[in-house]
Amino acid sequence: MNIRSSPDVFDKLALIGDANHYEPAGDRPQSERSHTWRPDDLRSCISHVTTPTGKKPVLKSMSTSACEKNCNYCPFRAGRAGMNRVSFTPDEMALAFDRLQRAGLVDGIFLSSGVVGGGIRTQDRIIDTLEIIRNKCHYQGYVHAKIMPGAEEDQILRAMQLADRVSVNLEAPTARRLEALAPRKDFDGELFRPMEWAAQIRQRAQAEMPGAIRASLVTQFVVGAVGDTDLELLSLSDRLYRQMGLARAYYSRFNPIPDTPFENLPAVSARREFRLYQASFLLRDYLWDVEDLPFEGEGNLRLDVDPKRAWADLHLLHQPVDMMSASRQALMRVPGIGPKTADAIIRARRETRLKDLAQLRALGVRGVERCAPYILLDGRRPAFQMSLFD
Numbered sequence: 198m199n200i201r202s203s204p205d206v207f208d209k210l211a212l213i214g215d216a217n218h219y220e221p222a223g224d225r226p227q228s229e230r231s232h233t234w235r236p237d238d239l240r241s242c243i244s245h246v247t248t249p250t251g252k253k254p255v256l257k258s259m260s261t262s263a264c265e266k267n268c269n270y271c272p273f274r275a276g277r278a279g280m281n282r283v284s285f286t287p288d289e290m291a292l293a294f295d296r297l298q299r300a301g302l303v304d305g306i307f308l309s310s311g312v313v314g315g316g317i318r319t320q321d322r323i324i325d326t327l328e329i330i331r332n333k334c335h336y337q338g339y340v341h342a343k344i345m346p347g348a349e350e351d352q353i354l355r356a357m358q359l360a361d362r363v364s365v366n367l368e369a370p371t372a373r374r375l376e377a378l379a380p381r382k383d384f385d386g387e388l389f390r391p392m393e394w395a396a397q398i399r400q401r402a403q404a405e406m407p408g409a410i411r412a413s414l415v416t417q418f419v420v421g422a423v424g425d426t427d428l429e430l431l432s433l434s435d436r437l438y439r440q441m442g443l444a445r446a447y448y449s450r451f452n453p454i455p456d457t458p459f460e461n462l463p464a465v466s467a468r469r470e471f472r473l474y475q476a477s478f479l480l481r482d483y484l485w486d487v488e489d490l491p492f493e494g495e496g497n498l499r500l501d502v503d504p505k506r507a508w509a510d511l512h513l514l515h516q517p518v519d520m521m522s523a524s525r526q527a528l529m530r531v532p533g534i535g536p537k538t539a540d541a542i543i544r545a546r547r548e549t550r551l552k553d554l555a556q557l558r559a560l561g562v563r564g565v566e567r568c569a570p571y572i573l574l575d576g577r578r579p580a581f582q583m584s585l586f587d
C-alpha cells in the first residue's frame with residue numbers, strides 16, 4: 198500500500214488505526230470487526246462495510262482522537278495516559294481520503310471524532326471535511342458522518358445533506374444509564390434532542406422535498422457495562438424505529454479497555470449482542486411489539502435460543518400456523534419464514550395446495566425443519582426430524 202506522497206497525514210491515519218473499531222459504519226456491523234489492528238499500517242483504518250450499494254472498503258477514522266469527554270468505556274477518554282493523540286484538519290482528512298479513493302483503496306468514508314472545543318466546533322470540523330470531499334473532490338460515494346453531542350439543528354441539516362448516513366449515538370437506553378457510562382454527556386439535551394432534530398429533518402424533507410435529504414439515521418448503544426437490560430435497549434430501539442424512522446440501532450457489546458475506569462468489568466458476550474440484533478430486526482422488519490419479545494425475569498433475552506424460536510415455543514407448539522390460511526403477519530411469526538418467504542407462500546397457495554415441506558423449501562423457507570414443529574400443512578403437522586442446532 199504505497200501512496201505516500203504526503204507521509205505525515207498517512208502516518209497519522211495509520212497511527213489512529215481502527216479508531217472506530219466498535220462503531221459500525223454499514224449494514225453488517227459484526228463483520229466490520231473481523232480484521233485485526235496492525236500498528237502503523239494504513240490497512241487498519243480500512244473496513245469492508247456493507248452499504249446500500251454493496252460491500253466496499255471504507256476509511257473509518259476520526260477528525261481527532263483527542264477528547265474532552267470522559268466516557269468510562271472509551272480508549273479516547275480525556276486524561277487516559279499512553280495515548281498517541283492525532284488530529285487532522287478538514288483539508289488533510291479530505292485530501293487523504295481523496296488520494297486513497299483515487300488509488301482504489303477505499304470507496305467510502307465513516308468520519309467520527311473526539312470532542313475538542315465543544316460539540317458544535319467539533320461538528321463544524323466534520324462538516325468542513327465533508328464539504329471538501331463532496332464539493333472540491335467531487336466524491337459521490339458512501340459517506341457516513343457522526344453527529345456530535347450538542348450539535349446544532351442547522352449543523353445536523355447540513356450533515357444530512359452531505360452524508361448518506363448519520364449516527365447520533367445515544368450510547369445508553371436511559372439518562373441514568375448514560376450518567377454511569379459517560380458522566381459528561383447529557384442524554385436529553387446533547388443526544389436525544391439532536392436525534393429528534395435529525396428525524397424531523399428527514400420527515401420534513403420526505404413530505405416537502407423528496408430526495409433533498411439522502412441521509413438515513415442510525416444510533417449505537419454500548420451494551421452491558423452499566424446494568425442496562427435488553428428490555429431497556431429494545432424498548433428505546435422500538436420507539437426510535439416507530440417514531441423517528443431510525444434505519445438501524447447498533448449494539449456494541451462492552452469490552453473492557455485497559456487504563457479506563459471500567460477496565461475490570463467483565464466483557465459482554467458476543468451472543469448477547471447477536472440476540473439483540475435478532476430481536477431488533479423482529480421489531481423493525483417484522484413489526485413485532487416489544488411485549489411480544491420473550492424476556493426472562495430480569496429483562497434480558499435468553500442467550501441459548503433465537504428470540505423468534507423462543508416465542509414460537511411458547512405460542513405455536515400448541516397452536517400451529519396453517520400455511521394455507523394464515524395471514525402474512527402470522528406466517529412471519531414462524532421461525533424460518535421472513536417477509537419474502539411469507540409473500541412467496543401466499544402467492545403459491547393461490548395456485549396450489551401446500552402439502553409438504555419440500556414445497557416450502559422450494560419457496561425459499563430456510564431450514565424447513567426449523568419451522569416444521571410450528572405449522573400445519575394440508576391440515577396436519579408435517580413429519581420432520583428435530584434439528585440439533587439453533
Ligand code: SF4
Nearest residue numbers: 264266268271274311
Ligand atoms: S465523546 Fe466519549 S466516546 Fe466519544 S471519543 Fe470522547 S470519550 Fe470517547
